[in-house]
Amino acid sequence: MPDLEEAPVLLSERFRAAALERYTTTRSGRDKPGRYWKIDLDALDLPMLLQIGAGSVRFDGVAAGTIVCDLDTAAREHGSLLERAFGATRLRSTKFGALTTAYTGLGAFVYVPRDRQIDEPIVVTYASEAGAAIFPTTVVLLEDGARATVVERFEAGSGAFVCAATEVVTGERADATCAAVQTLPDDARFIATRTASPGRDARVAWAFADLGAELVAASAETTIAQPGARVDVTALFFPAGDQHVDLVTSVLHDVGRSTSDTLVKSAATQNGQARYLGNIRIAANAQQSAAWLRDDALLLSKHSHIDSVPALEIAANDVRAFHGATVGAIDVEQIFYMESRGIERAQAERMIALGFFEPAIARFPGETLREEIRATLAAKAG
Amino acid sequence: MSGTGLVIHDLHARVEEKIILKGIDLNVQPGKVHALMGPNGSGKSTLAFSLTGHPKYEVTGGSVSLDGENLLALAPEKRARLGLFLSFQYPAAIPGVKVANFMHAARQAVRPDGLGPAAFRRLLLDKMEALDMDPAFLGRYLNDGFSGGEKKRLEMLQLSVLAPKYAVLDETDSGLDVDALRSVGNAVKALRESDEGKATGFLIITHYPRILQYVTADVVHIMMDGRIVKTGDAELAQRVEREGYDTIREETGALA
Numbered sequence: 001m002p003d004l005e006e007a008p009v010l011l012s013e014r015f016r017a018a019a020l021e022r023y024t025t026t027r028s029g030r031d032k033p034g035r036y037w038k039i040d041l042d043a044l045d046l047p048m049l050l051q052i053g054a055g056s057v058r059f060d061g062v063a064a065g066t067i068v069c070d071l072d073t074a075a076r077e078h079g080s081l082l083e084r085a086f087g088a089t090r091l092r093s094t095k096f097g098a099l100t101t102a103y104t105g106l107g108a109f110v111y112v113p114r115d116r117q118i119d120e121p122i123v124v125t126y127a128s129e130a131g132a133a134i135f136p137t138t139v140v141l142l143e144d145g146a147r148a149t150v151v152e153r154f155e156a157g158s159g160a161f162v163c164a165a166t167e168v169v170t171g172e173r174a175d176a177t178c179a180a181v182q183t184l185p186d187d188a189r190f191i192a193t194r195t196a197s198p199g200r201d202a203r204v205a206w207a208f209a210d211l212g213a214e215l216v217a218a219s220a221e222t223t224i225a226q227p228g229a230r231v232d233v234t235a236l237f238f239p240a241g242d243q244h245v246d247l248v249t250s251v252l253h254d255v256g257r258s259t260s261d262t263l264v265k266s267a268a269t270q271n272g273q274a275r276y277l278g279n280i281r282i283a284a285n286a287q288q289s290a291a292w293l294r295d296d297a298l299l300l301s302k303h304s305h306i307d308s309v310p311a312l313e314i315a316a317n318d319v320r321a322f323h324g325a326t327v328g329a330i331d332v333e334q335i336f337y338m339e340s341r342g343i344e345r346a347q348a349e350r351m352i353a354l355g356f357f358e359p360a361i362a363r364f365p366g367e368t369l370r371e372e373i374r375a376t377l378a379a380k381a382g
Numbered sequence: 383m384s385g386t387g388l389v390i391h392d393l394h395a396r397v398e399e400k401i402i403l404k405g406i407d408l409n410v411q412p413g414k415v416h417a418l419m420g421p422n423g424s425g426k427s428t429l430a431f432s433l434t435g436h437p438k439y440e441v442t443g444g445s446v447s448l449d450g451e452n453l454l455a456l457a458p459e460k461r462a463r464l465g466l467f468l469s470f471q472y473p474a475a476i477p478g479v480k481v482a483n484f485m486h487a488a489r490q491a492v493r494p495d496g497l498g499p500a501a502f503r504r505l506l507l508d509k510m511e512a513l514d515m516d517p518a519f520l521g522r523y524l525n526d527g528f529s530g531g532e533k534k535r536l537e538m539l540q541l542s543v544l545a546p547k548y549a550v551l552d553e554t555d556s557g558l559d560v561d562a563l564r565s566v567g568n569a570v571k572a573l574r575e576s577d578e579g580k581a582t583g584f585l586i587i588t589h590y591p592r593i594l595q596y597v598t599a600d601v602v603h604i605m606m607d608g609r610i611v612k613t614g615d616a617e618l619a620q621r622v623e624r625e626g627y628d629t630i631r632e633e634t635g636a637l638a
Binding site for chain 1: 436475484488492524540544
């Protein structure tokens with residue numbers, strides 16, 4: 001934790017207290033526990049339960065001419081830049097975004113100046129000790145015409161709790177890709193709140209793979225308030241054992257001529273449980289917008305369960321919107337075809353399940369990251 | 383029940399309570415080509431799926447042996463490993479699984495020679511060249527978005543790479559164009575001329591005799607209403623070409 005006496009106003013004690021108050025009084029917006037889903041996210045008394053750890057952050061792939069630093073340094077040395085992005089989205093209005101803000105002591109600031117285009121991903125790795133809680137906040141600000149990819153990683157020991165937030169703000173024509181691969185230990189818990197606000201004619205692409213932790217509660221909300229913006233959302237998750245995954249993605253088209261493309265691929269095996277809510281909202285004046293939402297869920301065992309709810313709310317009349325959702329087991333014809341070539345059933349199921357994720361994997365940045373996702377999925381598929 | 387050959391004896395089978403096969407007897411010896419012809423609904427595809435162990439097809443009587451092994455007691459992948467192959471009329475599309483990876487897994491399953499990826503790729507490219515196939519096939523997802531002709535070519539590539547002891551080619555009503563038929567003919571010919579495949583026995587299931595212009599059959603069987611009603615030589619196929627199935631139906635008193 002920073003020394004609060006000297007902390008800049010952004011991270012002052014009053015600021016944190018207000019955020020904690022917001023956390024306490026805001027509802028998660030998630031459904032109550034049901035027949036399959038047993039966890040009440042609003043009833044988790046997290047601050048009381050947690051042992052807050054210091055944690056650490058490190059950076060890889062930092063290109064010249066950019067600012068990549070921890071949040072304290074950013075607040076001290078780049079306060080006016082940080083303020084343009086930190087708190088510029090709805091992050092702190094959300095329950096868990098407010099919680100992260102209240103306790104954040106760990107964080108990263110990525111700033112890319114005008115027209116600077118970076119190919120190599122900037123990798124932000126947060127680490128914490130076993131049994132500790134960390135509240136990392138990643139803030140990304142891209143100026144007009146800038147392009148960058150930020151990859152968040154989380155390393156933690158057994159029993160860790162990671163409550164992360166990511167906030168992305170871009171100027172005009174910028175192109176920001178934010179990916180996260182979460183492979184925490186099986187008894188860890190992971191909450192992530194992601195919000196973004198792309199500038200005019202800019203693009204924001206989210207790609208996250210939630211493959212670890214016993215409980216994942218993740219959300220990604222992008223508000224399109226500038227015309228011509230494009231948002232791509234890619235998510236994949238694969239609860240196995242007793243893992244639970246709760247994901248909400250939201251794209252809010254508040255202005256016209258905006259585009260979004262959401263692709264979610266999930267599978268569940270053993271007692272894995274998941275629920276997904278995919279929101280697309282197109283406001284009345286957001287004419288000539290286009291929104292796609294595709295969500296496929298594969299059930300690989302009798303006791304696995306995935307609830308999948310696409311929710312489209314369209315107030316404009318001159319838009320193109322598509323949504324499609326499937327939930328089911330592997331097609332018997334696919335299995336038989338592979339078996340008829342001598343491939344054992346278990347291997348056939350594994351190959352088909354991994355293939356099922358491919359369209360989502362293909363949207364992650366970098367072959368190294370994609371290979372890591374494939375290997376993690378393969379290990380989970382047994 | 384012992385001895386070589388794909389030997390089918392008095393085979394009965396049903397699909398969802400509907401009895402389709404009513405006693406089939408066939409004996410396909412190594413290196414021989416049998417054609418099984420018949421009108422729509424006579425049970426030809428049911429025979430193919432019953433032999434390979436499709437879960438929706440239930441064998442209710444009779445026996446099938448492959449070089450002396452009781453085929454019907456085995457799971458589908460075990461039948462394939464004994465050397466049985468089915469070329470599907472409508473092969474399943476499996477998005478996300480690349481042709482090259484699938485072919486490698488299948489080859490290792492039925493011919494576990496431990497060929498590494500590079501050596502296997504070379505073998506695959508050789509076979510593809512012989513079948514006049516574009517190497518770009520290897521990077522595509524299995525049958526995903528393939529045309530009918532492309533699916534057929536991929537089935538023939540598998541026939542060539544897996545080099546089974548007995549191949550069942552389900553060509554019924556496939557609506558193939560001349561190029562696709564020729565590719566089937568070339569694949570069968572190439573396999574029969576190879577070391578691995580010179581003793582392969584074929585059961586070619588077909589509605590129209592066209593395919594037999596590209597592959598010469600040693601024996602031709604006519605199937606109607608779940609039974610084989612007539613067996614002859616290549617001349618029998620030519621008779622079907624001239625007269626259709628009606629005269630044979632009248633002659634044998636078959637129902638369908």
